Amino acid sequence: xxTNRRGFIGGVSAxxxxxxxxxxxxxxxxxxxxxxxxxxxxxxxPYSGPASAYGVIGKGHQAxxxxxxxxxxxxxxxxxxITLDDGYSPPKTVEVVRQLVEQEKVLCLFNxxxxxxxxxxxxxxxxxKIPHLYxxxxxxxxxxxKHFPWTMGYQPDYHxxxxxxxxxVLATVKDAKIGVLMQxxxxxxxxxxxxxxxxxxxxxxxxxxxxxxxxxxxxxxxxIQLKDSGANVxxxxxxxxxxxxxxxxxxEIGWKPAQYLNNVSASVASVMKPAGFDNSQGVITASYLxxxxxKQWDDAADMKSWRAWMAKNMPGANTGDANYVFAYSxxxxxxxxxxxxxxxxTRENVMKQAAGFQKLQLPLLLPGITxxxxxxxxxxxxxxxxxxxxxxxxxxxxxxxxxxxx
Amino acid sequence: xPAFSRKWVMALVVLAIVVPLLQPLFPDLVSDYxxxxxxxxxxxxxxVLGLNLLTGFNGQISLGHSAFYAVGAYTAAILMDRLDCPxxxxxxxxxxxxFIVGYLFGLPALRLEGHYLALAxxxxxxxxPQILKYKWLEDxxxxxxxxxxxxxxxxxxxxxxxxxxLFYYCxxxxxxxxxxxxxxxxxxxxRAMMAIRDYHIAADxxxxxxxxxxxxxxxxxxxxxxxxxxLSASAVAFVAPDSFSFFLxxxxxxxxxxxxxxxxxxxxxxxxxxxxxxNSAQALSTYIKSDLGLQFxxxxxxxxxxxxxxxxxxxxxxxxxxxxxxxxxxRRSS
Numbered sequence: 193x194x195t196n197r198r199g200f201i202g203g204v205s206a207x208x209x210x211x212x213x214x215x216x217x218x219x220x221x222x223x224x225x226x227x228x229x230x231x232x233x234x235x236x237x238p239y240s241g242p243a244s245a246y247g248v249i250g251k252g253h254q255a256x257x258x259x260x261x262x263x264x265x266x267x268x269x270x271x272x273x274i275t276l277d278d279g280y281s282p283p284k285t286v287e288v289v290r291q292l293v294e295q296e297k298v299l300c301l302f303n304x305x306x307x308x309x310x311x312x313x314x315x316x317x318x319x320x321k322i323p324h325l326y327x328x329x330x331x332x333x334x335x336x337x338k339h340f341p342w343t344m345g346y347q348p349d350y351h352x353x354x355x356x357x358x359x360x361v362l363a364t365v366k367d368a369k370i371g372v373l374m375q376x377x378x379x380x381x382x383x384x385x386x387x388x389x390x391x392x393x394x395x396x397x398x399x400x401x402x403x404x405x406x407x408x409x410x411x412x413x414x415x416i417q418l419k420d421s422g423a424n425v426x427x428x429x430x431x432x433x434x435x436x437x438x439x440x441x442x443x444e445i446g447w448k449p450a451q452y453l454n455n456v457s458a459s460v461a462s463v464m465k466p467a468g469f470d471n472s473q474g475v476i477t478a479s480y481l482x483x484x485x486x487k488q489w490d491d492a493a494d495m496k497s498w499r500a501w502m503a504k505n506m507p508g509a510n511t512g513d514a515n516y517v518f519a520y521s522x523x524x525x526x527x528x529x530x531x532x533x534x535x536x537x538t539r540e541n542v543m544k545q546a547a548g549f550q551k552l553q554l555p556l557l558l559p560g561i562t563x564x565x566x567x568x569x570x571x572x573x574x575x576x577x578x579x580x581x582x583x584x585x586x587x588x589x590x591x592x593x594x595x596x597x598x
Numbered sequence: 599x600p601a602f603s604r605k606w607v608m609a610l611v612v613l614a615i616v617v618p619l620l621q622p623l624f625p626d627l628v629s630d631y632x633x634x635x636x637x638x639x640x641x642x643x644x645x646v647l648g649l650n651l652l653t654g655f656n657g658q659i660s661l662g663h664s665a666f667y668a669v670g671a672y673t674a675a676i677l678m679d680r681l682d683c684p685x686x687x688x689x690x691x692x693x694x695x696x697f698i699v700g701y702l703f704g705l706p707a708l709r710l711e712g713h714y715l716a717l718a719x720x721x722x723x724x725x726x727p728q729i730l731k732y733k734w735l736e737d738x739x740x741x742x743x744x745x746x747x748x749x750x751x752x753x754x755x756x757x758x759x760x761x762x763x764l765f766y767y768c769x770x771x772x773x774x775x776x777x778x779x780x781x782x783x784x785x786x787x788x789r790a791m792m793a794i795r796d797y798h799i800a801a802d803x804x805x806x807x808x809x810x811x812x813x814x815x816x817x818x819x820x821x822x823x824x825x826x827x828x829l830s831a832s833a834v835a836f837v838a839p840d841s842f843s844f845f846l847x848x849x850x851x852x853x854x855x856x857x858x859x860x861x862x863x864x865x866x867x868x869x870x871x872x873x874x875x876x877n878s879a880q881a882l883s884t885y886i887k888s889d890l891g892l893q894f895x896x897x898x899x900x901x902x903x904x905x906x907x908x909x910x911x912x913x914x915x916x917x918x919x920x921x922x923x924x925x926x927x928x929r930r931s932s
Contacts, residue, residue, distance in 0.1 A: 239880075239897065239898065240897060240898060240899050241843075241845065242843070276880060277880050277898055279845075280840060281840060281841060281843065281845075282744070282834065282836055282837075282838050282840055282841045283638075283830060283834045283836075283841050286834050286835075286836070287634075287635065287638065287877070290631050290634060291631060291877075294629060294630060294631035295629065295631050307743075308742070308743075308744055308838040308839075308840045308841075309840075311743065311744060311746065311836060311838065312744075312834060312835075312836040312838070314746070315746060315835065316835075376731060376742075377731075377742045378741075378742040378743055381741070381742060381743075405728065
């Protein structure tokens, strides 16, 4: 059969068009949960039950992605943010995460909250190979890419933070006799283990270790016990309400140790003020986020734009709640991750991008603290800076400390 | 006690056996996730069944069944984690241990009636999560971190997915337990249990050893709930003290009252109801807000609460009692 010229040219151009469109098509790669128009992100946190105070983080995320969609989304795609209530109950978390993964078919999970709840789904998401990004818990086990390559943490882990306090105590306090108040759960234990590790051979410097339960009304008797032990250093591992009670009680009974307060309770409005500014002078903490109630950030550009954003998108929300700052910063990181994925929205690429940040600046992180990850480093933020309470605000001192978690 | 006819029960059982096998035909409808959800319903149903034996048939109130559930779950978890015990062997162990705990708790409970018993069991429910965190037990229970487990694998190389097998496993256990409970209640012992519920003094006068019956019933009830706990440990593949909060006891109680106090079928309905409504309440509340456009910011629990109130108003004897009553009325009018 003879091929005429016109047919030949037609055929070649058709082939060229097909291959070129193939080429363009090959650029866009999608896994379940992503398409030309949409990216599905799954999330769960307690909107109900005893831990529902954390629900504001979920509400912050909802407002964040809604505002993002109104502004055009990411690379032309809208975010479909599906958030469910797990009530901080691990069996329920398994249920809702399976719903997100198997029914809703989300591209990735983002900022799921709680240590026991995330532990319950840890194995499952890694078997299913679903990116499980920037989980909302400070436990140290989330940065283990060797065994769990699909799970990544976000905040500096409690363990490291505890070790940092211990080192500071040993370096600055002579003949330290340490009293520890600890919330009796996973979060308290993590700090405590890190603190003990930081003390190393000097672990016998802890003269008294008392605990309380979240359901306790006050920690007054624990503080009296600590004072009676003769301790001159006080490590306060408590959530805001109890941390404030502890600092106030110590002031009232005239106990004046060197005080270390965990970052969880570093809020000026919900801890230092109710504890009394007089009692709070000199308390030391380590932080990585800017406290919205701390006046020294009032003129910072990112704090200003955050306040404007809150006023526009979450009118009526309490801007003194540091959980909103946390939500805003971690959601910004998620957006940055997806932006970098471009048109290659596969789960593998999401993890690759999440593990490829170098010195990324995020809004509302302390100056000098950046996001750094790699294929072997799944701890995005590992730096903290110590600050001392002075007057009505935190005063940063020393250098930004980078700690490798054990 | 309104009883379902045997025909209906058989039809339901056959349906339950066949439906999961249709998965290749309707992969979206019969998904692994849905099967998992039904498995959790069955587990809830077994726990409610246990509570019903105690409250519905023996007249003793318990707010502490989350404790027995935890005992069962932890027994199973520790056996699997520490002794590499096969998962099916953990059920009898969980049942025995829960029975012992329940029986022992039943002894002091003999002196307590009504509200006082409710309070004592309430204390039990509150203390168990704390005990699990206690430092002497921490090595065994994993403390606050809990224990991570593996899901049960299908036996004999059966070509089933993990969730299909889990479903059958739960179903088989429930059928056995249901059958055992039905036989127990139909026996001399069952009638003695109910006699104690109806009129304690009369039962005593008739020569029933009321203390023995009450403590043993407490034990059996705890064993049922413990088995449910052991199943849940396998299903969720994780146990932690946070999984067994006091709210779990309330959940069983809601299932009991909604399904029908003193009705075996009611327990199953109650278990299914709870999981179903708990899951759809949030979907419903977002539906009201975003799709119907009503400006009510209802939390999922508000919706759940409203549903409960409506249900209790329309069917004060529980779903099974309500449906039975309706059927009777229909028959009379036709």
